[in-house]
Amino acid sequence: MxxxxxxxxxxxxxxxxTVSNAYSRPDQLSAALRxxxxxxxxxxxxxxPDPTARSLRRGFVGAIGVLFTSELSYAFTDxxxxxxxxxxxxxxxxxxTSLLLVPLPHDRERARAAVDNAAVDGFCVYCVGDxxxxxxxxxxxxxxxxxxxxxxxxxxxxxxxxxERAAARxxxxxxxxxxxxxxxxxxxxxxxxxxxxxxxxAAPGDxxxxxxxxxxxxxxxxFAAVGVPWPxxxxxxxxxxxxxxxxxAIAPVLAGDDPPTAVxxxxxxxxxxxxxxxxxxxxxxxxxxxxVAEAADAGLTTVRxxxxxxxxxxxxxxxxxxxxxxxxxxxxxxxxxxxxSTGPVPRS
Amino acid sequence: MxxxxxxxxxxxxxxxxTVSNAYSRPDQLSAALRxxxxxxxxxxxxxxPDPTARSLRRGFVGAIGVLFTSELSYAFTDxxxxxxxxxxxxxxxxxxTSLLLVPLPHDRERARAAVDNAAVDGFCVYCVGDxxxxxxxxxxxxxxxxxxxxxxxxxxxxxxxxxERAAARxxxxxxxxxxxxxxxxxxxxxxxxxxxxxxxxAAPGDxxxxxxxxxxxxxxxxFAAVGVPWPxxxxxxxxxxxxxxxxxAIAPVLAGDDPPTAVxxxxxxxxxxxxxxxxxxxxxxxxxxxxVAEAADAGLTTVRxxxxxxxxxxxxxxxxxxxxxxxxxxxxxxxxxxxxSTGPVPRS
DNA sequence: ATTCAGTGCTGTATCGATTCAGAAGCTACC
DNA sequence: GGTAGCTTCTGAATCGATACAGCACTGAAT
Numbered sequence: 001m002x003x004x005x006x007x008x009x010x011x012x013x014x015x016x017x018t019v020s021n022a023y024s025r026p027d028q029l030s031a032a033l034r035x036x037x038x039x040x041x042x043x044x045x046x047x048x049p050d051p052t053a054r055s056l057r058r059g060f061v062g063a064i065g066v067l068f069t070s071e072l073s074y075a076f077t078d079x080x081x082x083x084x085x086x087x088x089x090x091x092x093x094x095x096x097t098s099l100l101l102v103p104l105p106h107d108r109e110r111a112r113a114a115v116d117n118a119a120v121d122g123f124c125v126y127c128v129g130d131x132x133x134x135x136x137x138x139x140x141x142x143x144x145x146x147x148x149x150x151x152x153x154x155x156x157x158x159x160x161x162x163x164e165r166a167a168a169r170x171x172x173x174x175x176x177x178x179x180x181x182x183x184x185x186x187x188x189x190x191x192x193x194x195x196x197x198x199x200x201x202a203a204p205g206d207x208x209x210x211x212x213x214x215x216x217x218x219x220x221x222x223f224a225a226v227g228v229p230w231p232x233x234x235x236x237x238x239x240x241x242x243x244x245x246x247x248x249a250i251a252p253v254l255a256g257d258d259p260p261t262a263v264x265x266x267x268x269x270x271x272x273x274x275x276x277x278x279x280x281x282x283x284x285x286x287x288x289x290x291x292v293a294e295a296a297d298a299g300l301t302t303v304r305x306x307x308x309x310x311x312x313x314x315x316x317x318x319x320x321x322x323x324x325x326x327x328x329x330x331x332x333x334x335x336x337x338x339x340x341s342t343g344p345v346p347r348s
Numbered sequence: 349m350x351x352x353x354x355x356x357x358x359x360x361x362x363x364x365x366t367v368s369n370a371y372s373r374p375d376q377l378s379a380a381l382r383x384x385x386x387x388x389x390x391x392x393x394x395x396x397p398d399p400t401a402r403s404l405r406r407g408f409v410g411a412i413g414v415l416f417t418s419e420l421s422y423a424f425t426d427x428x429x430x431x432x433x434x435x436x437x438x439x440x441x442x443x444x445t446s447l448l449l450v451p452l453p454h455d456r457e458r459a460r461a462a463v464d465n466a467a468v469d470g471f472c473v474y475c476v477g478d479x480x481x482x483x484x485x486x487x488x489x490x491x492x493x494x495x496x497x498x499x500x501x502x503x504x505x506x507x508x509x510x511x512e513r514a515a516a517r518x519x520x521x522x523x524x525x526x527x528x529x530x531x532x533x534x535x536x537x538x539x540x541x542x543x544x545x546x547x548x549x550a551a552p553g554d555x556x557x558x559x560x561x562x563x564x565x566x567x568x569x570x571f572a573a574v575g576v577p578w579p580x581x582x583x584x585x586x587x588x589x590x591x592x593x594x595x596x597a598i599a600p601v602l603a604g605d606d607p608p609t610a611v612x613x614x615x616x617x618x619x620x621x622x623x624x625x626x627x628x629x630x631x632x633x634x635x636x637x638x639x640v641a642e643a644a645d646a647g648l649t650t651v652r653x654x655x656x657x658x659x660x661x662x663x664x665x666x667x668x669x670x671x672x673x674x675x676x677x678x679x680x681x682x683x684x685x686x687x688x689s690t691g692p693v694p695r696s
Numbered sequence: 697a698t699t700c701a702g703t704g705c706t707g708t709a710t711c712g713a714t715t716c717a718g719a720a721g722c723t724a725c726c
Numbered sequence: 727g728g729t730a731g732c733t734t735c736t737g738a739a740t741c742g743a744t745a746c747a748g749c750a751c752t753g754a755a756t
């Protein structure tokens with residue numbers, strides 16, 4: 001087998017501790033002896049202190065876990081998630097801390113096992129869908145935790161996010177202000193296992209995903225304010241957060257009789273899919289959410305939330321815990337970005 | 349302190365082994381006893397077997413390291429890298445294996461330390477620039493290794509990539525076939541620390557980065573074949589793989605007298621930057637490399653290489669080592685994709 | 697000559713689990 | 727009744743390092 005620290009110690013004729021010091025605390029021994037030890041180590045083919053053993057003894061790992069409550073590839077597929085990760089990685093890099101991306105099986109038991117097996121000093125959870133059991137598993141391990149979904153943040157958890165409802169209200173108010181009254185709201189997996197297309201949702205709050213919940217509620221608020229009651233609004237479900245899924249979901253609605261004059265989507269990606277389906281110059285007003293890079297190119301009206309900043313803060317909250325726990329909950333600002341994809345109701 | 353497995357064992361009055369079995373090998377004890385143990389564990393607040401200790405004892409970790417030989421945020425900034433990661437994550441997910449993204453300090457000594465400290469079962473190295481010392485550190489640890497840069501792959505290493513030179517030759521031949529003779533080649537960090545803008549490069553092979561090296565060589569091949577010698581070609585250096593850096597680097601060249609009629613970039617991102625700088629309908633022919641999503645929208649002529657497949661194969665080579673070591677080196681196919689960004693030389 | 701501080705190194709305890717050979721108890725069958 | 731064969735559980739050894747108290751020695755100050 002591979003030589004261990006002990007073998008090197010034997011070869012040189014010193015104690016294990018000294019060899020350990022040669023690697024980790026060079027100031028604790030003479031330069032000459034250190035050179036001799038490193039030399040012997042090289043000769044023996046000693047690969048250096050084992051990181052696992054070192055972590056065990058030291059009591060910390062030097063890595064934080066990043067969890068996406070969905071397929072791991074979501075993290076690299078969704079443009080907003082990618083920028084979030086970019087932010088996380090910047091701060092991690094400053095702290096010489098690694099990022100452990102843990103794939104989360106759908107099966108609850110296996111998901112818990114995945115959390116339990118992750119060798120990390122804390123978790124950063126990017127909330128996509130239903131994550132309560134994941135958060136529970138993390139809390140059970142007693143590890144520090146930062147989430148991006150407000151409703152789910154426990155008292156000891158740190159949190160960074162936006163006021164989803166108010167942000168959604170701001171775009172919706174803009175659209176309502178343009179005169180739209182026949183509107184559709186488009187979300188990803190509004191209800192679990194719901195088929196793509198229009199959906200019956202008794203109240204916006206019935207959507208289990210916290211972000212969807214918040215955004216639909218905000219949309220509803222703004223339309224209620226101009227006299228459009230919830231039941232008069234069409235809710236459309238997309239089977240996934242992708243342009244294709246959005247286009248497929250919205251197509252029947254646009255083709256139906258009495259189609260909406262505006263579609264408010266819960267994400268830019270979905271909104272872009274609506275534009276794909278509607279075609280340019282259709283007169284349909286479309287709004288998105290997040291303000292990803294593609295939104296600007298497409299002239300999409302949307303709500304900007306600071307993606308990288310969200311990631312940076314998440315990591316910072318984990319790696320530089322605030323002295324005052326009250327500072328552990330951060331609400332980021334959002335901005336309504338009006339572009340060309342929304343306009344007045346066509347006369348026709 | 350937190351209770352350990354031993355504490356649970358004491359509480360229930362069984363041996364440590366039995367508690368361990370309750371967690372990891374449920375078939376080794378009666379259901380009744382197992383329930384009793386898990387119950388006691390819950391009561392005591394035992395967080396479950398410590399992943400670090402478990403890894404130490406078991407001898408493996410259940411994670412693979414992913415290294416970018418540049419800032420970690422590059423991984424999330426460059427669209428090609430993102431898709432590569434998406435591929436890696438898909439296969440990792442199938443194997444219930446986590447991904448450890450390790451930030452690599454520029455300082456060589458600290459970079460080695462970062463590699464040495466990573467608790468992983470193997471490494472996947474996405475080669476951006478100079479990585480020889482990083483690969484050396486990994487080999488010294490005796491861990492399996494997959495790289496994406498051919499020149500640097502040691503005999504025992506696995507490798508997945510493309511024939512950079514032949515791929516580059518194919519776009520360049522296309523551009524040459526359109527009649528272009530006054531051309532510029534644009535690369536990111538062609539020489540370390542070189543300023544942005546035109547550059548003196550004695551031979552394509554003098555570029556230290558292996559991919560740049562390969563691509564410039566391929567470009568040179570194709571132009572040599574139509575009688576344009578290397579010294580007649582302008583090589584331009586961009587300070588970073590971004591649109592902005594590319595635009596800044598190419599601007600003086602386009603503004604100079606005797607500007608090129610075509611620019612061949614070493615990546616799509618750079619090519620898009622050239623288009624930004626040149627403006628639409630400039631008559632300038634521009635080609636890219638990789639075929640990222642944005643390339644299609646911009647009508648960019650480019651060489652497609654299968655990004656996700658590259659990632660998937662990298663991970664697969666690590667997680668399902670081929671029986672025959674000869675299968676450890678994979679060369680992926682590339683395709684010339686001709687779009688509207690290249691055309692005949694304008695008369696003027 | 698004696699104390700003191702400082703350097704350089706050693707030994708032992710410890711981190712928290714897994715592994716595996718084997719003991720104990722229990723059923724079953726000839 | 728004895729032995730074989732299970733299932734269930736135990737104990738000791740082990741994984742590979744780090745932390746810390748303490749010992750021996752050196753050189754300077756008292």
